[in-house]
Amino acid sequence: MKIECRRIGKTPVAFQLETKEARFFGTIVFQKGSLFYVKGHIEGHFSAPCDICAEPFDTILDEEIEILVSDGVYEGMDERLDVVEVMDSVVDMDAIFHSEVELIKCDYRRCQHCKT
Ligand SMILES: [Zn+2]
Numbered sequence: 001m002k003i004e005c006r007r008i009g010k011t012p013v014a015f016q017l018e019t020k021e022a023r024f025f026g027t028i029v030f031q032k033g034s035l036f037y038v039k040g041h042i043e044g045h046f047s048a049p050c051d052i053c054a055e056p057f058d059t060i061l062d063e064e065i066e067i068l069v070s071d072g073v074y075e076g077m078d079e080r081l082d083v084v085e086v087m088d089s090v091v092d093m094d095a096i097f098h099s100e101v102e103l104i105k106c107d108y109r110r111c112q113h114c115k116t
Contacts, residue, residue, distance in 0.1 A: 001093040003028060005071045005086070008036050017097050021046040022061050024097040034071040035083075036091065041065065042100060050111035057111040065100055 001017055012027035026040020044061045068074075068083045069091050084096060 003091045003093065005034075005036065005089045005091060008091070015040070015093050017093055019044075019097075022097075022101055024065070024093070024100070026065065028069070028091065028093075031068065035074075035079075036069040036071070037081075038065065038067045038069060038096070042097070042104070046101075046105065048105060048109070050114055051109040052114040053111060055111060055113075059105075061101070061104060063100070063104055067096070067100075069096075 001015055003013060003015065007013065008028055009030050012029040014025075014027050016025040017023070022042055022044030024040055024042045026038060028036050028038045031037040042061050042063045042065055045058055046061065047056045047058050049056050066081055068079055068081045070083050070085045071089050072085065072087065074083045074085050084099075086092065
C-alpha cells in the first residue's frame with residue numbers, strides 16, 4: 001500500500017496491511033513541515049528458530065508503532081520518534097511494515113526455555 005504525501009492532511013488517513021503472519025493497521029496524519037505522523041499497531045505471530053537451541057518457536061506480535069515519515073531528507077534532530085525518509089513523496093506502508101516486523105524479530109530470538 002502506497003500513500004502519496006500530498007493526499008495526507010490534517011485528517012488522519014487510515015491504512016491496513018496484512019501478510020500471512022501479521023497485520024499492521026493505524027493512521028497517518030500531517031504533522032508539520034514535511035513530517036507525517038504514523039500511529040499503528042502490529043499484531044500476529046511468527047515462527048523463527050531460537051538463536052541458542054535452534055528450535056523454531058512461535059512469537060506473538062503485539063506492538064504499538066509510532067514513527068515519523070519525512071518527505072525528503074530529514075534535517076531536524078529534535079524528534080523523539082524514529083524518522084523514516086521517503087524520497088519520492090510516496091509513503092510505502094509495506095516497506096515500513098516490513099522493517100518494523102524485522103526490528104521486532106531481532107528482539108525475540110531466544111525461546112522461552114533459553115531465556116530462563
Ligand atoms: Zn532456545
